[in-house]
Amino acid sequence: MTETLLDLRNLHITLPTEQGDLHAVRGVDLKIEPAQTLCLVGESGCGKSLTASALMGLTPRYARTRAGSYNVCGNDITDVDSPALKRLRGDAMAMIFQDPTAALNPTLTIGQQLTEAVMLREKLSHAEADTRAINLLERVGIARAETRLARYPHEFSGGQRQRVMIAQALMSQPRLLIADEPTTALDVTIQAQILVLLKELQDELGLGILLITHDLGVVAAVADEVSVMYAGRIVEHADCDALFDLPFHPYTQGLMRAIPVPGVTPRGSHLPAIPGRVPSLIGEMPGCAFRERCSSAGADCERGSVPLHRVQSIGKSERSFECHRVEGGPLA
Numbered sequence: 001m002t003e004t005l006l007d008l009r010n011l012h013i014t015l016p017t018e019q020g021d022l023h024a025v026r027g028v029d030l031k032i033e034p035a036q037t038l039c040l041v042g043e044s045g046c047g048k049s050l051t052a053s054a055l056m057g058l059t060p061r062y063a064r065t066r067a068g069s070y071n072v073c074g075n076d077i078t079d080v081d082s083p084a085l086k087r088l089r090g091d092a093m094a095m096i097f098q099d100p101t102a103a104l105n106p107t108l109t110i111g112q113q114l115t116e117a118v119m120l121r122e123k124l125s126h127a128e129a130d131t132r133a134i135n136l137l138e139r140v141g142i143a144r145a146e147t148r149l150a151r152y153p154h155e156f157s158g159g160q161r162q163r164v165m166i167a168q169a170l171m172s173q174p175r176l177l178i179a180d181e182p183t184t185a186l187d188v189t190i191q192a193q194i195l196v197l198l199k200e201l202q203d204e205l206g207l208g209i210l211l212i213t214h215d216l217g218v219v220a221a222v223a224d225e226v227s228v229m230y231a232g233r234i235v236e237h238a239d240c241d242a243l244f245d246l247p248f249h250p251y252t253q254g255l256m257r258a259i260p261v262p263g264v265t266p267r268g269s270h271l272p273a274i275p276g277r278v279p280s281l282i283g284e285m286p287g288c289a290f291r292e293r294c295s296s297a298g299a300d301c302e303r304g305s306v307p308l309h310r311v312q313s314i315g316k317s318e319r320s321f322e323c324h325r326v327e328g329g330p331l332a
Ligand SMILES: Nc1ncnc2c1ncn2[C@@H]1O[C@H](COP(=O)(O)OP(=O)(O)OP(=O)(O)O)[C@@H](O)[C@H]1O
Pocket: 015, 022, 024, 042, 043, 044, 045, 046, 047, 048, 049, 050, 051, 060, 214, 281
């Protein structure tokens, strides 16, 4: 199937606060094709999680969420309150979270949690739903899965609960998986196993994956494309190799400088973090939101909207970035 799995244009999310309207997401575009992994990266507070929750129709009730257009697997769900979005959730698309306690109910067995929704939706028998659950639990590396369906979440370790949550998300055989920092809380060995598992499942099932992470090591390992988010906007988007070879946006360059290089970065040395903090997202924000932290910024960066540059790299998808100062240029 070659149908685009996710096509989102011009997403805005505003949250009322005592200090005024917090415009957390300011015109985000995202696109994911089958079997593609798009990584959404950026520092804490840039709007990544809110963007992910909007994709699932799960922003807080008091948030104002609107999109120019939003299409999932050929379904137009631009109206984020539409019942069609509810139907697609847990069907064509599913989400895994950083913290499995958000997804697993401590009072129900793993078997109940994995099987009940698909029995209802797909009219599967108990036996059919159990078979699918056992297969998936084994697939995610839960040994003796058959005997563990009757167990409760607290009887599993943290890494196992994370795997169970992935199995739960896959029960509906989704085409699109949204993963918000799914491995951040895990130790590096389990993190690597889960990333390998997601890759295998993707190859087998043609899953499209949106992976939210602040870890550029993870991005380098799994991303096909990368969107870099800063202060509610995608400031740079590129093919993963192109981005790591030549980051254009000063923010992306700053993120890259903070990655330790094995064998090059001395142990215990202080990596050059980007000075300053993400600005307040309350109210209007004319000019470039990164200018206070950018060594290339000038007076022009305080004004107007930030120019968008598009660059066609040979044999790769188009890349783009927003900056007053860096013009970019054709890539070899
Ligand atoms: N429910 C909420 N009510 C009010 N403000 C919120 C809410 N959720 C998020 N925000 C604010 O919106 C902005 C974006 O938050 P979001 O959680 O999407 O960022 P993030 O990039 O995912 O960060 P992190 O990596 O820490 O999760 C932040 O300023 C945050 O404080």
